[in-house]
Amino acid sequence: MNKLLILSLTLLLFSCKKEDKVEEEVAKIPVKFNVERFDKVFYESNPEDLSKIKAEYPFFFPEGNEDTVWINKLNNPLLRELYSEVQNKYSNVGPLEADLTKLFGYAQYYFPEYKTPRVITLINEVDKEAKSIYVDTLAIVALDCYLGKEHRYYKDFPEYERIGFNENQILPDLVNSFSYNKVAPPTNRSLLALMIYKGKQLYLKDKLLPDYSDAAKIAYTDSQIQWCKENEYQMWSYFVENNILFEANMKNEFRFINNAPFSKFYLGLDAESPGRVGQWLGWQIVRSYMENNDTSLKEMLALDAKTIFDKSKYKPAK
Structure with missing residues (x-):
C-alpha cells in the first residue's frame, strides 16, 4: 500500500473520530423548546381574542396599525386558504422539532453563549426575503414559504428560485440568518x-x-x-x-x-x-x-x- 493512500486513510479515520466526538458532546447539551404555532393561534382565533394575542406576541404587531388591519387579515379568504395549505403540510411539526433540536445543539456547541431560542411559526404571505430568521433568543419560520417547490403558490417564481421553497430549506435558511453576526463581512467588494x-x-x-x-x-x-x-x-x-x-x-x-x-x-x-x-x-x-x-x-x-x-x-x- 503506497504512503499517500495510508496517509489519506489515516486522515479520514482521524476526521471520523473527531466528528463522532463532536456528536457525543452535542448530545449532552440540553435543548428544550416547543414550536409555538402563531399561525394557528392567529387564524383560529376570533377578533375578541386579539388583545390577548398581541400581549403574547407583541413583536408581530408594530405600533401604528389599528386593530382593523389584523381583523381584516383574519377574515381575508386568501390568507385563510393559505393557512389551510400550511395546515395540510404541517399539521405535525414533530419532524421539524427533531431537526431543530439537532441544529440548536450544534449551535450551542460551537457558540456556547447562545441558548436555545424561542421558536415561532407564522405565515408571512410568501415573502421570500423573510422566510426564516434566527437571532439571539428567537427563531421564526414562515411555513407558507416551505410548501414544496411544485406548489401552485410558487408557480410565478422562476425555477431557480422555487427550489428554495422546499421543506429541506428551513434549517439552511435559519443558519443563513444565524450567520449574519458571526461571519466577518468582506472588507472589500472583490x-x-x-x-x-x-x-x-x-x-x-x-x-x-x-x-x-x-x-x-x-x-x-x-x-x-x-x-x-x-x-x-x-x-x-x-x-x-x-x-x-x-x-x-x-x-x-x-x-x-x-x-x-x-x-x-x-x-x-x-x-x-x-x-x-x-x-x-x-x-x-x-x-x-x-x-x-x-x-x-x-x-x-x-x-x-x-x-x-x-x-x-x-x-x-x-
Whole structure:
C-alpha cells in the first residue's frame, strides 16, 4: 500500500473520530423548546381574542396599525386558504422539532453563549426575503414559504428560485440568518472576498447541519452539485486567467454570486451551469483552509478573505 493512500486513510479515520466526538458532546447539551404555532393561534382565533394575542406576541404587531388591519387579515379568504395549505403540510411539526433540536445543539456547541431560542411559526404571505430568521433568543419560520417547490403558490417564481421553497430549506435558511453576526463581512467588494464570505456561511452549515447534503445546504439539485465538481478546475482557471478574482466589479457579483438561473462565463457551458458558482467555489476554498490549518470555527469566521485564501492551499484537480 503506497504512503499517500495510508496517509489519506489515516486522515479520514482521524476526521471520523473527531466528528463522532463532536456528536457525543452535542448530545449532552440540553435543548428544550416547543414550536409555538402563531399561525394557528392567529387564524383560529376570533377578533375578541386579539388583545390577548398581541400581549403574547407583541413583536408581530408594530405600533401604528389599528386593530382593523389584523381583523381584516383574519377574515381575508386568501390568507385563510393559505393557512389551510400550511395546515395540510404541517399539521405535525414533530419532524421539524427533531431537526431543530439537532441544529440548536450544534449551535450551542460551537457558540456556547447562545441558548436555545424561542421558536415561532407564522405565515408571512410568501415573502421570500423573510422566510426564516434566527437571532439571539428567537427563531421564526414562515411555513407558507416551505410548501414544496411544485406548489401552485410558487408557480410565478422562476425555477431557480422555487427550489428554495422546499421543506429541506428551513434549517439552511435559519443558519443563513444565524450567520449574519458571526461571519466577518468582506472588507472589500472583490469577487474573491465575496466568494469567501459566502463560503464561510456555507461552511457554517457544514458544522451546524452535518446531516444535510451539500445540495440542500446551497439550495442546488444533486445534478448541479455534480456539475460544479466536474467543472471546478475549469471555473477556477477562468477566474484566474481572466484576472477577475481581485476585481471589485458589481457585474461579477451578478454573474457569479447572486441568485440567477445560471452563471455567466459568456461561454457555451453557461446554460448548463447553476447560478452562484462563486459561492460554491468560495465554499471549497474555506473547506481547504480548514483542512490545512489548525483554526477554530470562530477564529476562521473572523479572518479576512486574503488570509484564508493564502493559507488554504486551494488547488482544484484537473
